[in-house]
Amino acid sequence: MASTRSEQYVEAVLALVEQVPPGRVTTYGAVADALGRDLGRGGPRQVGSVMATWGGGVPWWRVIRSDGTVPAHLGPEALQCWWSEGTPLRPSGRVDLAAAFWAPTAARGEEG
DNA sequence: AATATGACTGTCT
């Protein structure tokens, strides 16, 4: 078990996703960028891969694409959560990143 | 080392 770099990355991703407040959302690229400052891994694909494997224990619906859309697997489920949390949505049914975007912070307890 | 795949992103048409 072990504390491999991969697990550290996974924990860091999950930690950021859990930090996302209700009614707000962030993007894969933003999470990858925030972690890239600390872990040196930085790929939105990798963040998505982590979510696909371990996202079941975090508010994954608060993590969407860069254009406010969401993967087909999450559509209906995420929508329900957004309604329930009052996430700012666009008339098209997408999240309004201009109002709902939340900038993730490093998992090492640094914010500035 | 090379190839294939993926909850990504940006640009062009």
Place this chain on the structure above:
DNA sequence: AAGACAGCCATAT
């Protein structure tokens, strides 16, 4: 607005 294409990064085979 929607579809197609290229770029990027890590993992698995």
